[in-house]
Amino acid sequence: MSDISDYELEREANIARNRELLAKLDFSVDLPSNPGKRKAQEKSSAKPVQPNKRTKREKEPVIPVRQSARLRRTTVILDESPGQRKRREKEEEELRKKEEEERLEAEEHAREAKRPRHHDLDLSVVADDLLPEDLSALRTTLQTLTQTAHPRRTASHDAFVFDTDKKEAEALTDLREKLGRLKVVARAKVTQDRVYSAAYHPDPTKDLIFFGDKHGQLGIWDARAPPDEAADEDGETSAASDGENGRHWAMQIHWPASSRSSISSIKFDPVNSHNVFTSSYDCTIRSLSFTSEISREIFSTDDVLISCIDLLPTGQEMWISDAVGGLTHLDLREDRSRARWYQVSEQKIGSVSINPRNPHFLVTASNNRAMKVWDTRRLENIPVQTLDDDLVEMKDFNQEIVEEHLSSAAGNNCLRADWRHNKSVSSAYWDPRGRSILSTSYDDTLRLWDIDSSLMARDTPFPSSRPFSHVQHNCQTGRWLTVFKAQWSPNPDCYPHFTVGNMEHSLDIFSCKGDLVTRLADRKKITAVQAVTCSHPSILERAASGNASGRCVLWAPLDL
Template sequence: MSKSTYELEREANIARNKALLEQLDMKQALTDLSLPKSKVIEKPKPTAKPVQPAKKVKERVKEKIEPPRRQSTRLQKSVVDPNETPAKKRKREAELEEQRAKEAEERLVAEEQERHAKRPRHYDLELSLLVEDEDDLKTLPDLTGSLQQISITAQPKAVADTDAFVFSDHKKETAEVKELREKLQGLKVVSRAKVTQNRVYSAAYHPDKTKDLIFFGDKHGQLGIWDARAAPEEAADEDGDVAPTEDGEGGKYWRLQVHWPATSKSSISSIKFNPIDAHSVYTTSYDCTVRAFDFTSGVSREVYSTGEGILPSSMDLPPTGLEVWISDSLGGLTHLDIRESSSKARRYELSHTKVGCVSVNPTRTHYLVTSSNSRVLQIWDTRKLSNIPVNLLEITPATAPGAGTDVPGIPFEEASGASMAEFLETPDGKASVVAEWTHDKSVSSAYWDPRGRSVVSTSYDDSLRIWEFSTNRLDSNSTFPSSRPFSQIQHNCQTGKWLTILRAQWTPNADVYPHFTIGNMNHSVDIYSCKGDLITKLSDSTKITAVQAVTCSHPNIVERVATGNGSGRCVLWAPPEADQ
């Protein structure tokens, strides 16, 4: 078929352009064109300087166990001797078969070791095993000394009187709020540091008055211990230069890999100190374990294992420190008496969805408040729960705590959802739920204040709600009458996927007018009174450019607030003179 005029002209143009390109000196042509240089757009300077680690963190190179690679059997065959006798052939084939069996066994062993390395650790862990960075091993004596120093004196958790800060005169109430505002509104950022390597999930402030010792749990099971006002060690870089202290980190910190594996499967969901003496710290993790780290011995031991797939979401201990209440992702609530074997633990299936928070009333420990994704906040009378019929679960790979791990399962008693539903229809069952309030969306947290008188809840319906109960109502054995919350505050709680859920946390200080802290999506820390009055908003745009999602307060010093964000950076808010 003859080509059209258009196709002939197109081929001619291609040939002509090709010839021109071959003759053209492209470099010289570009020079002759004298094209203007592209303008460099200067990036705006950040309003806040990010905290940079004072020392370079050298991650320990973890040995990866690689199983032997599979090889083709055909390629492994040696050259066959044409004169090979039948006896030699049988011998050669037997040697090849033995070699293949040996390689298969080595591969299975390597695969099992790799699986074992990813399982939660159920054995006791010495302090040296909790530190992964080689440089941090050198500072362990400092950490040991600090922990033993604060363990000399018992520092029990303070509990306020139920009628503390209850006034009939409104002027006295106003005076207390004014005094509290004067103390807190002047707090400034006095120390910053990247305490954990990943997103901060939980935090707790140690009650010692001589130090600002704050514990942060992160997304990958790491427990960061921050002595926020300690004199930092000046570390030189590779050239021998010392980093300026104004841009460096404040205080000293240590990172302990308490929960394993070091992935999002081990996020530390809550941290609590032993309420008797504060000489040990309890942590719950998504590796399905509850561990206690003792300051005097330097050993982390497992207190309880919920079982595979049952993720502990929160825990609380009454002031006696003898019991632990644990909420979980499958709608359960577990009671454990630490004086007894963990096999005596009882699990109650309260909801068909996640129970995200549990809090024990500090003055009347038989009252618990729970919050769940079913949009319900409930107050339980645990004295009635003992009447629920329970079943002793058998030790099977599917049901027992420790399933799928290197330790045998532990039997435990459970009140199933069917048992609970049946029980709640009985008179005792109806009396066990003394109060219940439905929110518009899931309830992410609910906590009793130090007096055991007020409850604050946080919900995805962008509201903070406060309930207040009288002494007579708390002492009655009947259910609480249905009532609206005492105060309801609009607050953006839409954290999304990459931020830790916002939780309103009461200050544990029993000697001060009750108030709570909560992170704000606009990078501030909001502080409210127990009546819903805004005390102050802590912010600093020159130093803070991220949401301070996790908050906590000092149990004994009013003018102390600590916060953590999604990258592991933590902040201490205190009076300016505290930095001197």
């Protein structure tokens, strides 16, 4: 019996027939005797994608390992006299002490680099990474802003309250027409890390936007400034073509440069906008003066994260919210030690907003699912304590003391409203009229409340009512995106509206009634979620946004 299987016999027969057929066609091909092994294919003429050229790093010098004086002695001195030995031992002891001092000093410098900075800082210090010519341009820009005062403006409480639906529809149509023309006109990477906060400077001659990032860096973007010029090999200058628009500068306002120093909010001085206030997770609040070019700390806490700040229209008082459910009242005319702290929630308060028309009304948003309206005239009415027959004013009021005060006659009507959400409330803000409240919640809903002026004039709690408008909006940003916080346009001259980021990479604009005005998007230029938004305080057709990589966008008409 043959050892060759039927399959092998059939395969050999097929090969023989194929060769005979090719021979008849006068077509010579070398068929492999073993199909399992193929000849190597000829090299393709197409060049493969080349990797980026890497610059060869120079070898770093080897740092000598620290050794004691005893180990550095390579020879034994046999004929050393007692006097010589004492001198040598003294020199070795002095060298050892010097090395120990240097080591301790280096460790102290390392610890200092991780602590917040509480002293005054010059502009050249916070912007020490800038080139001299860039620092000079920044100084010029800031000094230009001080030439004109730009006070915060508010609208009448009954502004844009129409008698008929027809007039309101006309105002909404006009708003849609103007804001629908906004396009991407400028882009730049303003900060090194994720954008956490933003504020639009009110100067109408510029598009100057301030962005705060995750690592305590304050970026200033002059979005319509002429681009920097770069010199080529022949010495000729041309506009830089790196895909960025305008000019931007970065300053390390809060320290250390880590996630412990994220800038949670940015506010301009409401009187003249010549100062910018920033709050940070490093438990400090700093003020940068454009006039003196000095950054100074105006408030700090021991270990409580500061989530938000807001200033009264006078610019002399500030309210501060924190991560342990507290509100702090700070009078900027007094020493910071006189600040008073009230714990009004058992969980974090994410935002605090002052009513621009009635500054004694605050609205707070908390992780305990509550949005509350407070009358600070009653909140500040908590009685002082007496100690050893001397009148001592208490500075800290815990939740037990606050609740006891709310139930007393002195604290009656201090809490004007308590509106619950299905999940934690990310933010709540008054509009420029001091009439409407806008809240953003993790239950994927934007809510709008309208409060009549007659209710504010009464000394009674606001009636328990549902919001007049619910807007379904995806707010599930996750841990890698900044939390959505819908922001009112601060412009009092136009029909009230607000901006909010969208998980579909657009910038959404809604009216004060909850109607979608427009959805700004550009799939070719925008490929990330525009989580942080802001609008120009005096020009309607301006909006800005920032994403998780520090890249920012200016939206404006193309015929700018």
